[in-house]
Amino acid sequence: MEKTERIEIILNHHAGSGRAQKACNKVTSFLKQIDIPYEIHLTKCNGDGQRIAKQLANLHQANKIVVIGGDGTLNQAVNGIKSSNYPDTALGYIPGGSGNDFCRGIKLKTKDPVILMQAILSLKEPRMIDVGKATSKDFSHYFINNIGIGFDASTVYYTNHSERKEFLNNLGLGTLSYFTNLLKVLKRQKAFGLDVNYQQHQKHFDSAYVVVATNHPYFGGGFAIDPTASPFNHHLNLVVVKKISTPKLVKLLTRLLTNGSHLQDKNVWHIEAEQFELKNYTEQHGQMDGEELNQHEFDFNFETSRHPFWLPIKNNA
């Protein structure tokens, strides 16, 4: 690639209740200082991240494209690039969301916006990181973290619709916001039927409760739903937790939060595979990278893909 001429910043200034805007301010004063030109492309509404990233990729310039926002904005940018004429265009990322699970999942050592920008500028080659792909007859999307059906998706729904989210985010307590809504969902979420097809096997659940297809360990702002998942092994992991009594679920959550031993529980089933299919039988909330899905019945094929990122991580970290 030729010398970077300009940094194209895709900014969701709303992400992380203003955290992305603050990160962007630091990045732009640094770029001014070292005399590197930049342009800020502001997302104004849902879908803008995808549209802008696609347009920028289609220009096929040497300029590096850098997203500043949360996991939802990065998800949109990856999908925009993948649908462009140059789907292998690399993306830089400076986290500014409330959850930032992608950074946690890839073990990014720093979230300091200026250090990250310096690294993005100096990298000669992008790093390949796994992303997931979910497809059904009317849906095809890449995801960077996970897709969840049922319990965690309902939690995302209630968190996004909660007035306290903004307040807790402002206090730097985005994860607490997720956690308090999780308790609300405990009362409301019902069990549902689920079929999983994987590696010539079929598995049926009469009473699935938490279903997460994940690219790396984390969801909900730092909960390690599957500590064995890795965004570098070209596999996705699937975790299904059956409906159990509230005290048992609370115990399971405690194990998840303390030592990750929840995966050994008899009510938790998990696999790691290159590809699998999921089908559920009643309308459920769905979430993709922390954003609500409009879909409510899921008949999805999951597979792994990869994408190049301007991020300072070791190859195959």
Ligand SMILES: Nc1ncnc2c1ncn2[C@@H]1O[C@H](COP(=O)(O)OP(=O)(O)OP(=O)(O)O)[C@@H](O)[C@H]1O
């Ligand atoms: N200008 C804007 N004002 C309000 N919402 C926006 C704007 N631009 C994008 N959005 C919405 O922001 C959401 C994505 O937010 P994002 O995930 O980046 O931040 P976050 O939720 O704070 O972080 P995280 O997902 O890491 O917790 C999308 O739903 C998108 O439609």
